Amino acid sequence: MVFCGHCQDDCPYVKDPDNGIICCGICGKVLDPNIYDDGPSFVKDSSGQSRLRGSIIKAIEDGCSISRERTEAKGRDEIWQIVHGLHVSGGDDIICTAHNFYKLALDNSFTKGRQTSHVAAACLYIACRRGEKPYLLIDFSDYLHISVYVLGAVFLQLCQVLLLGEHPIVQKLVDPSLFIHRFTERLLGKRNNAVSDTALCIVASMKRDWMQTGRKPSGLCGAALYIAALSHGYDYTKADIAAVVHVCEATLFKRLIEFESTDSGSLTIEDFLAKAYEETVPKCSAKYGEVLCEHKDKGAEHFSHGLCEECYDNFTELSGGLEGGADPPAFQQAEKHRQDAAKRSKETAVVEETLCELNSSDVEDNIMTPWKVEVSEHT
Known part of the structure; x- marks a missing residue:
C-alpha cells in the first residue's frame, strides 16, 4: 500500500513490467518514476572500466549486516x-x-x-x-x-x-490550538488551565476572523497567549512571549494589531469570554450538490459547500466555520488600499476640474476685458 495524491488514500500499487515504474493500482498515477530491474546492468565510467549501474535493494529475508x-x-x-x-x-x-x-x-x-x-x-x-x-x-x-x-x-x-x-x-494545516498548553507551560513554568482556556477562546475567535489563513500558528499563539496572560494579571512583555513562541516582536505586534481591528478586539475580557462561551459553531443541514472533496470518488454524499460531512466537520474545527467573523485581514488591507486609491483619484479629479474652471474663467476675463475698453472709448 502506498499513498496516492490523486486518490488521497493508501492504495495498492502496480509495478509496470515494461518500464519498471510504480503506479497507483486504482487511478494509474505514477508514484515512483525510478526504474527497478531484477537483473544487474553495467556501464563504463570515465576511466573506461565497467561498474554496476544503480544500487542493489536487499529484500527483508536477506537480513541486515552488522553495519x-x-x-x-x-x-x-x-x-x-x-x-x-x-x-x-x-x-x-x-x-x-x-x-x-x-x-x-x-x-x-x-x-x-x-x-x-x-x-x-x-x-x-x-x-x-x-x-x-x-x-x-x-x-x-x-x-x-x-x-x-x-x-x-x-x-x-x-x-x-x-x-x-x-x-x-x-x-494538512496545523491547528494553532495544539500549541497553546505547551506554550503556556513554557511561559509560566507550570500548567495553568485558566490562561490556556482564555488563549484557546482567543484563537477560536481568530479562526472565525480568518486570521489563521496564510499565517504560521506560532504568531497566533503568541498574540493569544500575550492577551490571556495580561488578562489574568501576569506582567509579561512582548519580548518574553516572542522568546517562547519563536517569533520576532514585529510579527507579534502585527498579529495584535490585526486582532484589535476585529469586533472581538474592542471588547473587554469579561465580555469577550461571556460571548465566547455563548457562541457555538452552528451545524448546518445537508444540502444537495456535487462532492468536490477528496472523497468524491468514494461514493460520499454531499453535505455542504462541495464537501462531505467528514471534510466539512474537519474544516469547521480548523477554521471556526463560515458563520460570523470578519473579513480576512489581507482582504481588509486590500480593501482599505482600494478605498484610499479611489478617494485620492476622486480628490485629484476634483482639483483638476477646479483648475480647469479657473483657467476657463481667466481666459474669458482676458477676452472680455479689451472689448469693454474699446466700447468705452467709442462712447
Whole structure:
C-alpha cells in the first residue's frame, strides 16, 4: 500500500513490467518514476572500466549486516535523546514511528552525506506531525543548535524521497490550538488551565476572523497567549512571549494589531469570554450538490459547500466555520488600499476640474476685458 495524491488514500500499487515504474493500482498515477530491474546492468565510467549501474535493494529475508544494524541503532539512540530532551509525549510509540521513517531513509540512502541527528530530527518531526504533537520544526533546530533552514531543507528532501509531498501529514494545516498548553507551560513554568482556556477562546475567535489563513500558528499563539496572560494579571512583555513562541516582536505586534481591528478586539475580557462561551459553531443541514472533496470518488454524499460531512466537520474545527467573523485581514488591507486609491483619484479629479474652471474663467476675463475698453472709448 502506498499513498496516492490523486486518490488521497493508501492504495495498492502496480509495478509496470515494461518500464519498471510504480503506479497507483486504482487511478494509474505514477508514484515512483525510478526504474527497478531484477537483473544487474553495467556501464563504463570515465576511466573506461565497467561498474554496476544503480544500487542493489536487499529484500527483508536477506537480513541486515552488522553495519546496517549499527546504523539503525545509532539513529534510534538519536531519536531517543531528542524525545527525552524535548519531553515529547508518546513514549515508545513515537520513537518506533520515527525509527521506521529513519529505516526508510536508510533504504533510500538518504543518510549519506548528512548528519545522523539531522535525519533523526526530521523523522521525529514527521512522526509528530502524524500524531498531532504540539512541536514545531524550530523546536528541534533549537535543541540541535542548528539553523531551522538547514533542518527544514533536510525535512523537505526527506518528504520528497519518501513520497510524502502530497500526503496529509505534510499538506494538512496545523491547528494553532495544539500549541497553546505547551506554550503556556513554557511561559509560566507550570500548567495553568485558566490562561490556556482564555488563549484557546482567543484563537477560536481568530479562526472565525480568518486570521489563521496564510499565517504560521506560532504568531497566533503568541498574540493569544500575550492577551490571556495580561488578562489574568501576569506582567509579561512582548519580548518574553516572542522568546517562547519563536517569533520576532514585529510579527507579534502585527498579529495584535490585526486582532484589535476585529469586533472581538474592542471588547473587554469579561465580555469577550461571556460571548465566547455563548457562541457555538452552528451545524448546518445537508444540502444537495456535487462532492468536490477528496472523497468524491468514494461514493460520499454531499453535505455542504462541495464537501462531505467528514471534510466539512474537519474544516469547521480548523477554521471556526463560515458563520460570523470578519473579513480576512489581507482582504481588509486590500480593501482599505482600494478605498484610499479611489478617494485620492476622486480628490485629484476634483482639483483638476477646479483648475480647469479657473483657467476657463481667466481666459474669458482676458477676452472680455479689451472689448469693454474699446466700447468705452467709442462712447
